[in-house]
Each structure stands twice: as structure tokens, then as C-alpha cells.
Amino acid sequence: MSGRTADLFAPAKHRETLAEGAMILRGFALDRETALAAAIEQVTADTPFRHMETPGGHRMSAAMTNCGELGWTTDRRGYRYTRDDPETGRPWPAMPTVFRELATTAATAAGYTGFDPDACLINRYQPGARMGLHQDRNEQDFDAPIVSVSLGLPATFLFGGDRRADRPQRVPLEHGDVAVWGAAARLRYHGIAPLRAGSHPFAGEARINLTLRRAS
Template identity: 45%
Template structure:
């Protein structure tokens, strides 16, 4: 490889910020594919619509959610889990759009996770005022697989904590088209989302859309 190739590669690498030993925020990673991904998500939502989920203790979540992919993440009185059937439609969840899984695998690889095979995408839509409390993603069967999170629309403060809920957390702003990947040593960190502030985004309007792409099984 010539020194020119090295130079070119530096520029080809997406802008990123390490937020942990094995957690990287890729700024504007979805800058060219945002509209396509969002229109695919809208098609998914025509089949498996957004709905509010309830925690096992009966608390109504402020975000509205749906899923695509082989498994959908759910919570209700029966607990937190993955399920192949959407309880609203009694049918399998819509397929994960190919471009979504391709971009998720690509960014996971950039973050150092080679054998990621996403089979689940949780779609969360936040209106101003919606938030998500500190939690761990731990309903998946293999914690060596990373979490890939795509954000669109209004910016939000993401809470990035430690391994206990009471640990101190940092606030990291997630912007439209950002991709965040965490895994390995950081896989079970507590994280959450601060209340979404009022605003209107040119691409999504008055909301934030988060896609959390995982290998559930």
C-alpha cells in the first residue's frame, strides 16, 4: 500500500468518537441512507403499527414502539422478551429491510465486531416529552454480539452509564443519522434517553426515531 492509499483511507473512515473501550459513536454514518431507511421503516409500520408498551409492573412506556426482523422485542405483564409474532397483528413481524441490516453489519464491523448477524430491529419513536430510563439490554442470548443503534430526527441526550444503575452517567448528544455501537466490555452498560425537547426536524418532523438492531438469538 502506498502512503497515498493510507492517506485516502484516513479520509474514507467515518468521523467517530469512542465513548467506551468497545463503544463508538459514528457521526452522520447514515447521512446518505437516512431517507431510504426511514421510508422502509414507514412501510414496516403500515404492517406492524407503533404502540405503547407496558412494563411488567404495568408502567406505560412513553415511547411508541414496533419491530421488524425475525424477532421483536416486547414488554407486557408477562415480562421482557423477544417474540416471533406481533401480538397486535398475530402475524410474524415484517422482514428487516435489507439496507438496514447491511448498514448495521457494516458499522458493527467498523467498531470491531465481525460476526454480527442481526435478526431483530426495535423501532422506537419519541415525541417531545418521551424518554427512556436507565436500563441494560440483556434479553439477548449472546452478549458477545454488539448493540447497533441508529438515530434520526430531533437530537437527544443519550445517558451512558456504568454497570450498576446507580453509577454515574455521561450525556452524549445523538443527532440525526448517527450510529452508535456498543459491545464486548461495554455490552451490559446501563443506558437511557433523556426527555426529548420540543422541536421540528426537517427530515422527521416533531419526533426522534431510534432503531436498535440486535442479534437476539
């Protein structure tokens, strides 16, 4: 279980509270961007991005891959975590140290100690790609927070309520921003509005998102 503690790492002017248990740490990942870029390239060279299929047969607009002990996947059989990449039958690549250290530090900065992620979903959004409002419910328990790292093009984060029908906040996310939510906010609906066209030195005409969770 992850406890709450005082914020030791992020200056107050760089924190934005979204709700009880949820905040944005502005620019928190910027000092690691070179290492993050190298790690993303290494993971995706081994296990490339792909457009997964929902249980209802729809092609997801964001391309995805995973690293860590477990990887999130979806197809006609449903949403789930697997230890192996269904496309290759091989284990997902190991989680790069820079991913794990960033997630642990960001969680602590947001007030959650002891976060040790075992799964990282990597999403690549290109212009027009989106993520509909959803809850992260495939994990074994909901004590650990979710850490989401934004890299590349800016995006609009939709942070909703406990019901899908609740009107979401529209939160701008820039390169290097990290969102953390847990505790009372852990099962809030969230998503990404359609990505606007543009170019960024980090990822070209794309946004890369790292979503780190404790799945087991």
C-alpha cells in the first residue's frame, strides 16, 4: 500500500491540484528527457508500437506498447495484463530504470510513498488520436497511484469524476508534465482530447505518454 506524505520534491508553484489525491507536477520530467528518449527508443525497437483492438472490434487511435513485468493489452477477448507480448510470445521488455525512478519520485512528490510500478504502458498519439473517458480498473488493487508522463506535443487531459457522465476538467499538459492520481481519485474517469497537429523536438509530430501502474 502506498502511504501519503509531505511533498518534498516539487515546488508549490509547479504543482496544480486537480482533486483530492490528484495533481499535475509541471515540468517534473524535463531533467530526464534525454534518458527518457533513449529508453523509449530501446523499448520500441524491441517491441514496436501497434494499434490494439477493443473487445468491441474498434481500432484504438493511439498506438501502444509496454514494458515491465506486466503489459496492458486489449483485443476481442477483453482488456487485461499479460506477462508476454501477444504478438511475439516473448516477455515484455524490462522497465528502464529511468522510468521506474521517475515514477517513484513523482509519486513521492505528489504525496504517495512506496510506489513501485511493475507495468508501463507507452502510448503514441499522432494528430487526431484520442483516448475516451475510462477508468483504470484492470489492476489487482487500487491502493497504488497512477503516474502519467507527458512528452512531445501538448495535449488536453480530460479528468472526470466517479461517473462517466460527470463533466471532465480540461487540463492542458505540456512536454515534461507528470500527472499523479490515487486515493480518493484513483478511479476517476480520464482521457485525452483529440491531439492537435504540430511538431515538437522530442517526438516530432507526436505525443508520447508513459502510464506507470502497480498492476499485480
